[in-house]
Amino acid sequence: MTQPSRTVAAESSSPTAWRMPAEWAPHERTLMAWPTRKSLWGPYFDEARAEYAATANAIAAFEPVLMVANPGQGAEARAACTAGVTVVELAIDDSWLRDSGPLVVLDGEGRRAAVDFRFNSWGGRFLPYDQDATVSRRLLSVLGIERVDSGMVLEGGSITVDGEGTLITTEQCLLNHNRNPYLTREEIEAELMTRLGVTKVVWLPFGHAADEHTDGHVDGVCTYVRPGVVLAQSCDDPANPDHARMAANLEVLRTTTDAAGRKFEVLEMPQYPVHTLPDGTKTSVSYANFYVANGAVIVPTAGHPLDEPALAQIADAFPDREVVGVPGNVVSYGGGGVHCITQQVPAAVRP
Numbered sequence: 001m002t003q004p005s006r007t008v009a010a011e012s013s014s015p016t017a018w019r020m021p022a023e024w025a026p027h028e029r030t031l032m033a034w035p036t037r038k039s040l041w042g043p044y045f046d047e048a049r050a051e052y053a054a055t056a057n058a059i060a061a062f063e064p065v066l067m068v069a070n071p072g073q074g075a076e077a078r079a080a081c082t083a084g085v086t087v088v089e090l091a092i093d094d095s096w097l098r099d100s101g102p103l104v105v106l107d108g109e110g111r112r113a114a115v116d117f118r119f120n121s122w123g124g125r126f127l128p129y130d131q132d133a134t135v136s137r138r139l140l141s142v143l144g145i146e147r148v149d150s151g152m153v154l155e156g157g158s159i160t161v162d163g164e165g166t167l168i169t170t171e172q173c174l175l176n177h178n179r180n181p182y183l184t185r186e187e188i189e190a191e192l193m194t195r196l197g198v199t200k201v202v203w204l205p206f207g208h209a210a211d212e213h214t215d216g217h218v219d220g221v222c223t224y225v226r227p228g229v230v231l232a233q234s235c236d237d238p239a240n241p242d243h244a245r246m247a248a249n250l251e252v253l254r255t256t257t258d259a260a261g262r263k264f265e266v267l268e269m270p271q272y273p274v275h276t277l278p279d280g281t282k283t284s285v286s287y288a289n290f291y292v293a294n295g296a297v298i299v300p301t302a303g304h305p306l307d308e309p310a311l312a313q314i315a316d317a318f319p320d321r322e323v324v325g326v327p328g329n330v331v332s333y334g335g336g337g338v339h340c341i342t343q344q345v346p347a348a349v350r351p
Contacts, residue, residue, distance in 0.1 A: 018105035018113055018148065019197030022163030022224060023292040026347040030059050030293065031139065033095040033341070034069040034077040034087075040094070040126070040334055043279060047330040052095065053080035054326045055291075055298060055338055060084025062322075063294040066345075068092055068139065090138050091131040094121075096336060098219070099155035100132040101343040102140055102147070105196060110349045113146040115195045117154035122214050123178025143345065152191045153179045157217040157340050159192070162227045165199040165259030167192055170207050172216030179215075200259040204249040208233075209241035210284070213335030220286040220337065221249060225267065225317045228258060233288050234268040242272075267317055273304035275329045285328045289337030290314060293344075297321050300328025300337040 034052065035041060041048045056065045065085040069077040074089040081087070094100070099122070102114035116136045121129035140147045158173045173179070174188055183191075189201045207216020214220075221233040232253055235242040253264045275283050285302040287310040297318050301307040307325060315323040328337055 017197060018107055018115075018195070020103055020105045020115075020161050020163070021346045022161055022227070023344055024226070025163060026349060027063050027294050028345045028347045029064040029066050030056075030291075031097045031101050031343040031345060032056055032065060032067050033092050033097045033100075033135075034067055034073055035095045035334075036070045036073065036092060037094045037126070041330070044277070044330045044333060048334060049076075049080065051327050051329075051331050052341060053077075055331075055341060056085050057082045058298050058324050058326050059291070059293050059296075059342065061324075062296045066143075068097065068135065088142060090135060090142070092135055093129050093132045094126060096157075096340055097135075097343045098157045098336075098340045099214075100135050101156065102136040102145070103156055103196065104145065104344070104346050105148070106346060106348070112346065112348045113148050114140050115148045115150055116140070117150045117152055117195075119155065120153050120179070122155065123176060125213065145345075148195065150191060150195050152183065152188065154192075155214065155217065156343060157214060157219045157336070159196075160218055160223050160230075161196065161198060162224050162258065164227050165197070166202060166227075167196065167198040167200070168202045168204060168218055168222055168224070168230070170204045170216045170218045170221070172206050173214065173218070174203075176215045198259065202252070202256055202258070204252050206242075206245040206249055208286070209245055211335075217340075219339045220289050221246065222253070223288055223290070223339070227260070228262040229265040229267065229317075231267045231269055231288055231314070231317055233286070234270045235272060236270055237272070240272065267313070269310070269313065271306040271310045273302040273306040273310075275302045275304060275332075277329065277333060281333060283329050283332040285332045286337050287311075287314070289339040291338045291342045291344075292318070292321070295321055297323045298338050298342075299323060299325050300331065301325040302329055302332075303327070
């Protein structure tokens with residue numbers, strides 16, 4: 001793949017100012033992709049597909065789902081999913097559309113476009129990724145949504161927005177040399193502001209210490225609940241490498257303000273479930289890696305005693321939505337959670 005240039009600005013067919021809505025804004029549908037990289041999932045390939053199907057079917061009870069499947073694999077995806085899931089065959093390398101898919105934005109009239117950031121497979125970590133590097137462009141053609149190009153590398157899981165001008169990310173990911181080595185922190189901020197319509201970027205120091213796949217995506221440690229309110233991972237165990245890291249994140253959140261000048265209300269998520277797979281591999285599901293759908297919150301679970309208090313806490317944070325748990329141990333093994341495998345398409349409505 002070619003190295004992205006230092007110049008990140010690119011032309012849209014419209015000079016309109018766009019803004020990325022918060023995840024809780026009304027959705028037209030959810031985008032997902034059917035697991036296809038066998039080398040990633042190893043002995044758990046079938047289980048990975050089962051967990052993806054369970055997530056798609058849970059979401060489809062609340063809004064339509066568009067599932068991308070590699071050519072020749074559409075029938076398998078169709079058989080595993082309910083009628084609320086539409087399957088389209090497009091060539092893909094992997095199945096993390098939060099990161100390789102488009103970020104849909106709205107203008108002041110409710111019209112839509114989508115920002116197509118560069119995708120380099122989390123710093124060239126998994127090869128090949130040629131198809132995933134172009135799947136956003138091809139998906140937008142299917143959806144009939146205008147494409148706005150950006151030359152900057154960015155994955156959707158590395159950001160969370162409130163829809164009112166604030167974006168939260170991690171230094172561990174966005175400032176990693178394997179993403180945009182020719183861009184300064186200030187240039188990255190400027191591109192986020194230009195493309196996503198934010199006016200303030202809040203930089204948390206860290207993602208999870210064990211996050212070797214994404215270099216510390218924010219959606220595993222902090223996510224917006226509503227404007228001014230975030231749910232953030234904490235860690236009570238001093239022996240856990242995340243103990244100091246999550247404390248540093250919490251300190252930033254408690255000592256900064258958002259774009260509207262508000263102090264953050266921080267809801268701590270202390271649960272760290274550990275599950276052992278049949279081959280002895282230990283996984284830890286991040287409950288904070290949930291997905292906000294129309295009328296629901298879809299949460300990864302671990303089949304662990306900590307599931308119940310985590311689901312209850314999320315239900316308290318979203319009293320107007322149904323909280324639905326779905327199995328997440330194998331998706332965690334693959335390097336993510338429910339949020340990582342989904343991407344919302346906001347409805348075309350006036351903000």
